Amino acid sequence: MSRYRQAVRVRVREWDPRSASDEEIRSLVETLNEVLAADLPDDPPWQDVQVREYLAETMPGERRISWVAEDDRLPEGTGKVFGHVTLLLLGDIGVLEVLVHPDLRRRGLGQQLVAVAARRAYLEGFSSIGVEAIGDTPAIPFYESLGFEKEYVETRNVLTLSSVDWSALSTMAGGISAGYRVEYHPGGPPESLLEAYAQAKLEGQDGDDNDLDLRPSSSDPQRLRDSLDTLHRRGLKPYIVLAIHETTGTVAGLTELVVPAQHPERADQYDTIVVREHRGYGIDRAIKARMLLELRTAEPGLREVQTWNAQHSESMLKVNAELGFQSDRDWYEYIADVAQLVQRLEPTN
Ligand SMILES: CC(C)(COP(=O)(O)OP(=O)(O)OC[C@H]1O[C@@H](n2cnc3c(N)ncnc32)[C@H](O)[C@@H]1OP(=O)(O)O)[C@@H](O)C(=O)NCCC(=O)NCCS
Numbered sequence: 315m316s317r318y319r320q321a322v323r324v325r326v327r328e329w330d331p332r333s334a335s336d337e338e339i340r341s342l343v344e345t346l347n348e349v350l351a352a353d354l355p356d357d358p359p360w361q362d363v364q365v366r367e368y369l370a371e372t373m374p375g376e377r378r379i380s381w382v383a384e385d386d387r388l389p390e391g392t393g394k395v396f397g398h399v400t401l402l403l404l405g406d407i408g409v410l411e412v413l414v415h416p417d418l419r420r421r422g423l424g425q426q427l428v429a430v431a432a433r434r435a436y437l438e439g440f441s442s443i444g445v446e447a448i449g450d451t452p453a454i455p456f457y458e459s460l461g462f463e464k465e466y467v468e469t470r471n472v473l474t475l476s477s478v479d480w481s482a483l484s485t486m487a488g489g490i491s492a493g494y495r496v497e498y499h500p501g502g503p504p505e506s507l508l509e510a511y512a513q514a515k516l517e518g519q520d521g522d523d524n525d526l527d528l529r530p531s532s533s534d535p536q537r538l539r540d541s542l543d544t545l546h547r548r549g550l551k552p553y554i555v556l557a558i559h560e561t562t563g564t565v566a567g568l569t570e571l572v573v574p575a576q577h578p579e580r581a582d583q584y585d586t587i588v589v590r591e592h593r594g595y596g597i598d599r600a601i602k603a604r605m606l607l608e609l610r611t612a613e614p615g616l617r618e619v620q621t622w623n624a625q626h627s628e629s630m631l632k633v634n635a636e637l638g639f640q641s642d643r644d645w646y647e648y649i650a651d652v653a654q655l656v657q658r659l660e661p662t663n
Contacts, residue, residue, distance in 0.1 A: 323386040324396055324423060326430055331369035331380060334391070339365050341395040342382070345415045352416040353451040356472075356642075357580070358618075364549030364575040369400070371547040374540050376404045381430055383414070383423055399427035401435055401443075408435040408443045408652070412453075424456055429659035436656045443652055449644030461658055462648035468622040471631075471639040472580075475617055478606065478638050486603035486636070490557065491595035494566060498608050499554040502542040507565065508535045511556070514565035518587030549575035550582075553609065555601045559592060566592035569601045573613050581609065583621035586630065599633045606637070 331339070340362055347359040372378050383397030384390070396418050402409040410431055414424045435443055445462065447453040448470075490496060503511045512535045545552050550572040557567040567588040573581045583605075588597045609616055622645055623631055 322396065322418065324383045324418070324426075325386040325390075326381050326383050326397075326426055327390060329380045329382040329398075331366050334366065338382070338391055338395055341393075342398055345395050345398070346413060348416055349413045353453075354448065358577045360576045361578075368548045368550075368574075368576055371544055372402065373404070373537075373544050376402060378402045379431070379434055381427060383418075383427060397423050397427055399431050401431040403435070403438060403440065406440065406442070408438075408440045410443050410445045412445075419452065425460070425659060428460060428655070432650075432652060432655045432659060436652050441652055442649055443655060444647055444649050447646045447648055449646065454646070457648045457650075460650065461654060462650040464646055465649045466647040468624055468645045470642045470645050471621050471623060471634055472642045473606075473619045473621075473634075473637060473639045475606070475610070475619070480607070480610070483603045483606055483637070486599050487607055488600070489596045490600035493560055494592075494595060494597065495558045495560055496600060496604050497556045497558060498604060499556065500551075500608075500612060502545075502552050503538075503554050503556065503568075507556070508538055510563065510565045511535075511554075511568065512538050514568055514589050515585070515587060517589045518568075518585075545572060551575070553605065553612070555605045555608070557588075557592070557597045557601055565589070566595075567597035567601055569605055571605055571609070571619065573609075573616060578613070578615050579617045581613070581616055581619045583619050586621075598630065599636065602633065602637055 329338075343360050343362045343365055350357050350359055369378070369380065378400050380398065380400045382395045384395060385393035387393075397412070397414040399410065399412045402411075408431070410428065412424055412427050412431075414427070432443060444465070445453075445457060447457050447462075487496070499507075515538075516534075542552060551574075553571045553573070555569050556565050558564070559566040567586075569586040570584040571581050572584065583602075586598060586602060606619070609619075619639075620642070621634065621639065623634065625631075
């Protein structure tokens, strides 16, 4: 039974997480957790830890603008947060994230939130807007109803640590060819390795992906420093495992993972890259296995790791399956032309 449907009139207001009250942040987290329970019941709920920083901090040169939907009968900032939208302006694309409390859905609030963000993107001179939408959730028919087009699909894979065979994992971690050394760096790569690390990221990019770059990626040393700094400020604790090619000292492979303060029981595995000339030496399997072994000690509260893979990256999917990752959901990137979106959402009278 809907708690709000009958009673509430909603106001949408631009909102700055830096100056928001603790109450509002708490209410936003509650709404997010209701959304998760409705749409992604197997995902861990968020804790109210560094959520303000998570929402406020961005990479240098990027801006995030936010709005909340709240009860129109109460003074600003004193009631519940029923909906939230953020527009991250990066490079030449705006990235949208929208959520509406499950009890207030299907009455046009989602559309209203997209409209206000799209109008701002238009005024800021941005020509396209991208979103990530999760398979088998209302976000798919929602964005399609607004004319967004599917651009790219990945699969989210989840590993449950309680199902891991730790002795098999130790064998995998040691199964790297001679001539390579594996290093573990909690917090990020050391300054002395940043150049080599950035170079590996640059060389390891496949170049044949069509994804919209909606997530952070850093392939020059300064951007990497900025990116690590931003992760820390947002409460996302990075862990890195590297394979060093011993004769040249170059980084042959790397895997990156973050443990978010907001849901520390589920980590996000970001990029795993093996530089082309070093493929076929067991690096992918060894560095991922080593990462899991290290996390077992470093993060005793961790229960799951999630990662996203393009459906064509067969060798990586094979290694992930060996480690025990199970495929979970499709994860889509959609895109829309800003001018068309604004026009579509313009009130008709
Ligand atoms: C997607 C979402 C924002 C939509 O919010 P909403 O307020 O219900 O959307 P609207 O009422 O503006 O819907 C606009 C149109 O989208 C389509 N739509 C929205 N939800 C739909 C659903 N469940 N099934 C089919 N169509 C749907 C309809 O065409 C709808 O128009 P109609 O109601 O006149 O038929 C909301 O479901 C949500 O918050 N989802 C979670 C977002 C998310 O995935 N976050 C990340 C995980 S935490």
